[in-house]
Amino acid sequence: MAQLKNVVTSNNLETGDTVAIWAKAQNEFYLIADLKVTAVPTPEELARELVNALFLENNPANEVKPTTNQSDLNKAQAQINEVNDYITRASLQKDFDKAKKEFSIIAPITVNRVTTNETAVTGTGEPNGNVVVRKGTLILGIGTADGTGKFSVSIPEQVANTSLTIYVTKPLSxxxxxxxxxxxxxADIRLSVSDYKLGEATITGEYGANIPRVRLWVNGIVVTQATLNADGTFKIDNATKYVKSLDDKVEVVAVDSKFVEIARVSVNITGSIIKDYKLTADAYQIDSANIVGTYGKDIAKISMWVNGQVVGQATTNADGTYQVQDIAKFVTSKKDIVEIVGVDTQNIEVARVKVSVASSPFENWVKADTYKFGTKELTGTLGKNISKVRLWVNGKSVQQGTIREDGSYIFEDAKKSILKDTDLVEIVGVDENYVELGRTTVVVEPIVLDLTLTADSYTFGSATLTGKYGKDIKYVRLLVNGEIVRQADLDPVTGTYTCKDIVKKITSSSDKLEIIAVDANYKEIKRIPVEMIIE
Incomplete structure (x- = not known):
């Protein structure tokens, strides 16, 4: 049993001693604690304990603990510096350097694609790291990565080409x-819906180009599908069949090709008294005199609007039909926005429908001027519905022409595509969507070549033979008994030729004499016999 000592100092304590701690109060002593003296760790032991504590399971063979911080590293390094033995200190330093290196590593950031439709930035980074998303100096969102490094930070929708900067900070380092x-x-998944007045026949709205289907939901159940129009609007017919109360929960839902929801908007229901505000308009063809349609009994007056301006009033009939007359001067292009608007007795708009405008077939024509083969330009005229004009040769489109303000067109270098006067040449007019509206065949007028070729009678024994030649003949040659013996001298001013020094070439009065004309490639293009006179 350890010896009990009254005075305790570091010099008289031994391992195994028990030290009693007393406190004195009001001349009374109270026992606070009995402490057992243990061995004081050496600097080497304390350093090893601090280094090991940096790693998982206190084992340097493992990874550094995620809770290890800079203070832990500082304490361990300071204790290593107290170790005098070089080999021991080196071993401790090696393990410490491993921990320090791992502590200093921060996982790289990967950021998933962010589009204008996104309301979150996602990716991976340092596990448990603090994540900040900024646009310039503006903080858009703050979050924390999970234990695997995955993060998702909510942000407002951003416009295209906005630069986002993502910061991930390792908490302990x-x-x-x-x-x-x-x-x-x-993707263009815009979806909006107009207010719906209870009792109206249709629900309308607009949808984005990447929405393939729009559906109507009432009280949590899909009830019908909308009709989608090419102009980006949609219409849901027979709305009164599905929406019967102001308390109905009415929503319009966009789905993709696999019927997965991509957008949803609520429909604001107004009104209480059911009114007959039905309004329709038949399609209108440019150059027609009237627009006709039908209207509901609660519509008091109907007007026609063109490009946002009122241009005419309709005549209404008791049978629920109407006509807007003499409108050709107002609607001159299928690009015009034509609408029929109905108002009630208070002149408040209650219905508006867009009129489908089609081009006049009388303006789909294409005409072509006669084309003289070998000339550079090809011209013609066309109807006002034609947006582009193309040159076709032998069934293939080869050039696009220039349309002038006066309704004429020109192909400035048609010659390079029309290689033969027998080519099938056509002019094709198309609309802005490249849909063919008109086609005409071009009359190709061959070039008439001047291939005149004559020969004066030749007197046997004469030194020359003369004649005339056309301007499109390049060379004139004399043949004797089928062989070329002389090339003539040409006089382009008079259009005459002369074969000189031929007396030795024609040795018999029975020789067969011929004159041939050739082109620039020495290809024969004409041949005539020469009459020989014997005196």
Whole structure:
């Protein structure tokens, strides 16, 4: 049993001693604690304990603990510096350096694609790291990565090409990685719906180009599908069949090709008294005199609007039909926005429908001027519905022409595509969507070549033979008994030729004499006999 000592100092304590701690109060002593003296660790032992504590399971063979911080590293390094033995200190330093290296590593950032439709930035980075998303100096969102490094930070929708900067900070070391990404243009999944007045026949709205289907939901159940129009509007017919109360929960839902929801908007229901505000308009063809349609009994007056301006009033009939007359001067292009608007007795608009405008077939024509083969330009005229004009040769489109303000067109270098006067040449007019509206065949007028070729009678024994030749003949040659013996001298001013020094070439009065004409490639293009006179 350890010896009990009254005075305790570091010099008289031994391992195994028990030290009693007393407190004196009001001349009374109270026992506070009995402490057992243990061995004081050496600097080497204390350093090893601090280094091991940096790692998982206190084992340097494992990874550094996620809770290890800079203070832990500082304490361990300071204790290593107290170790005098070089080999021991080196071993401790090696393990410490491993921990320090792992502590200083921060996971790289990967950021998933962000589009204009996104309301979150997602990606991976330092596990448990603090994540900040900024646009310039503006903080858009703050979050924390999970234990695997995955993060998702909510942000407002951004416009295309906005630069976002993502910061991920390692909590214990304070190290930060930074990454940037540009916001990409997302799919066009805009969806909006007009207010619906209880009792109206249709629900209308607008949809984005990347929405293939729009559906009507009432009280949590899909009840019908909308009709989608090419102009980006939709219409849901027979609305009164599905919406019967102001308390109905009415929504319009967009789905993709696999019927997965991509957008949803609520329909604001107004009104209480059911009114007959039905309004229709038949399609209108440019150059027609009237627009006709039908209207509901609660519509008091009907007007026609063109490009946002009122241009005429309709005549209404008791049978629920109407006509807007003499409108050709107002609607001159299928690009015009034509609407029929109905108002009630208070002149308040209650219905508006867009009129489908089609081009006049009388303006789909294409005409072509006669084309003289070998000339550079090809011209013609066309109807006002034609947006582009093309040259076709032998069934293939080869050139696009220039349309002038006066309704004429020109192909400035048709010659390079029309290679033979027998080619099938056509002019094709198309609309702005490249739909063919008109086609005409071009009359190709061959070039008439001047291939005149004559020969004066030749007197046997004469030194020359003369004649005349056309301007499109390149060379004239004399043949004797089928062989070329002389090329003539040509006089382009008079259009005459002369074969000189031929007396030795024609040795018999029975020789067969011929004159041939050739082109620039020495190809024969004409041949005539020469009459020989014997005196």
């Amino acid at each position: 304070g190290m930060t990685n930074v990454a940037s990404i540009l916001v990409a243009q997302g």
